[in-house]
Amino acid sequence: MENNINENQTKSEEIKIKKNTLYIGVGVLALIIAVIFFFVFKKKNDSETIAGTMKKDSTTLVKDSAKITTDSAKTPINYDEYGEEGAPFSEYRVIANSLALPNGKLNFGDKVYVDDSRSNDSRKVVFLDNPYTNKNATTYEFDGSSFISDYQFDEYKKNFSLAPFSDLASGVKKILLEDNYSNGNKYTITQNADRAKSSVAFGDYDGDGLKDVAVILDNNEKQISRILIICTNSATKLPYTAFSENYTDKMRINSFRKGASVIMNSDGLVSSPQDGIIGNAEDLKIAIIYDSGLQKFKTYYQE
Known part of the structure; x- marks a missing residue:
């Protein structure tokens, strides 16, 4: 138990x-x-x-x-006199003989300040006073061909000191400074007074009733020339390069009027349908005439 x-x-x-x-x-x-x-x-x-x-x-x-x-x-961005920080103003010089103002005028060589943001090649909005120091400067609007960049002005004066170059329109002068390089060759306006007389010729070369000009540029090192025919836009009245050709010799030019006797791929002399240019070199004589049907300038050898 x-x-x-x-x-x-x-x-x-x-x-x-x-x-x-x-x-x-x-x-x-x-x-x-x-x-x-x-x-x-x-x-x-x-x-x-x-x-x-x-x-x-x-x-x-x-x-x-x-x-x-x-x-x-x-x-606000403060710009200095040299336009730092992307300043919209550039220094230009007047290349027209004079420009009228409400209370005076601008003369050849005067410095102005261009508002780049409101300007283009055909029109320039300018200040007479430095807009960096005078914030209330008045603006004026002018033809763009009446001005050139300040850094180009000294070269401009040198090139157009001789007659008849000095009498050319300011727009034509700008073209001559810009259209001076071709096929690796730099061309310049002659500084010889005698040669200048046979380097410019005037006429209505394209038959539109407006005055045109032909100009010779030279390369003195190679003793060669370049001919430019500068016509006028009938709507804007601005000049433009209508013809350019390089030659292997120093050329001289003079103009002839419509109806002048020339050889145009013919057995004998015929009347020219337009004003034209005669170009001469040591072993060359040519006529340059505008063909209205083909709408281009043609070259005819003269015997």
């Missing part, structure tokens, strides 16, 4: 131990679950906090950026 009692006590203790073990296991599991939930919840809150902070900072950054942009737009 005593053995039965001891056996029952042993079983009771085993059951008690198992229950305690179960309780401990459940407690440990609950603790683990609680820890997991704690970290998950904490991480979520931290993420939301960071996201909120980033969103706030981003909003602040955008706001500050917009403020900076607005402030920059209101900040």
Whole structure:
């Protein structure tokens, strides 16, 4: 009987131990679950906090950026006399004999300041006073051919000091300075007074009733010439290069009138349909005449 009692006590203790073990296991599991939930919840809150902070900072950054942009737009740029920071003004010189003003005139060689943003090749908006120092300077509008860049002015004066070059229209003079390079050769206006007399010829070469001019440019090193015929646009009245040709000898030119006797791929002399140019060199004589049908200048050899 005593053995039965001891056996029952042993079983009771085993059951008690198992229950305690179960309780401990459940407690440990609950603790683990609680820890997991704690970290998950904490991480979520931290993420939301960071996201909120980033969103706030981003909003602040955008706001500050917009403020900076607005402030920059209101900040004026101060340009110096040399036009730094992309200044829209350039120095030019007057190359017309004179230009009328409401209370006076501009003379050849006078310096002006051109508003590049409001000007083009045909029209120039100019200031008489330096706009960098006089913010209230008055503007005037003139024909663009009446001006040349300040850095080109000294060369301009040298090239057009002799008659008849000095009497050419300012637009024609600008073309002669620009159209002076061809096939690797640089051509210049003669500085010899005698040669100048046979280097310019006037006439209505394209038959439109407007005065045109033919000019010789020379390359003295190679003793060669280039002939330009500069006509006038009937609508704008501006000059343009209608003909250009290079020759392997020094040329001289003079003009003839419509109806003059010339050879035009004919056995004998015929009447010229237009004003034209005779070009002479050591072993060459040509006539240059505009063909209205073909709308181009043609060269005819004269015997």
